[in-house]
Amino acid sequence: MRNDGPRNILRRSLQVRHVDAGSCNGCESELAAITGPVYDAQRYGLDIVASPRHADVLTVSGPVTRQMAEALGRTHAAVGQPRLVVSVGDCAAGRCPFRGSYAAGEGVAAVLPVDAHIPGCPPAPAEIVQHLRALMRGPGPGQTAGQRG
Numbered sequence: 001m002r003n004d005g006p007r008n009i010l011r012r013s014l015q016v017r018h019v020d021a022g023s024c025n026g027c028e029s030e031l032a033a034i035t036g037p038v039y040d041a042q043r044y045g046l047d048i049v050a051s052p053r054h055a056d057v058l059t060v061s062g063p064v065t066r067q068m069a070e071a072l073g074r075t076h077a078a079v080g081q082p083r084l085v086v087s088v089g090d091c092a093a094g095r096c097p098f099r100g101s102y103a104a105g106e107g108v109a110a111v112l113p114v115d116a117h118i119p120g121c122p123p124a125p126a127e128i129v130q131h132l133r134a135l136m137r138g139p140g141p142g143q144t145a146g147q148r149g
């Protein structure tokens with residue numbers, strides 16, 4: 001029996017749980033738009049869910065502030081296997097303007113294994129949908145998980 005892991009399991013449906021780990025809410029506004037009537041991500045099998053226990057992928061925005069680090073870790077642990085982590089926005093990639101302050105962290109990759117990153121400040125809804133759909137397809141031949149799409 002063929003076993004190609006998350007790529008095969010998640011290719012038709014991807015349930016997303018989002019965590020705001022200290023963002024300015026710009027990334028959330030764009031992410032929230034993906035299930036609206038314009039971008040309609042549900043037609044691709046993508047949806048945003050309220051519980052990490054219903055999710056396949058954890059999207060995270062913001063630099064991961066000290067106050068949010070533990071909650072993010074607990075949410076990640078509550079997502080069943082196989083689970084993927086996607087950092088959303090430049091702050092989540094460690095490029096927060098407040099990086100180095102007493103409260104701001106170094107980005108998602110400093111606390112969780114990140115499978116893919118969606119760049120932008122903030123990324124547009126169409127780009128978010130495009131990246132999540134690429135995640136469903138999985139890495140192509142010769143690509144790593146970080147090169148999906």
Ligand code: SF4
Binds near residue numbers: 022
């Ligand atoms: S990447 Fe830009 S829009 Fe997103 S949380 Fe950071 S500052 Fe806000």
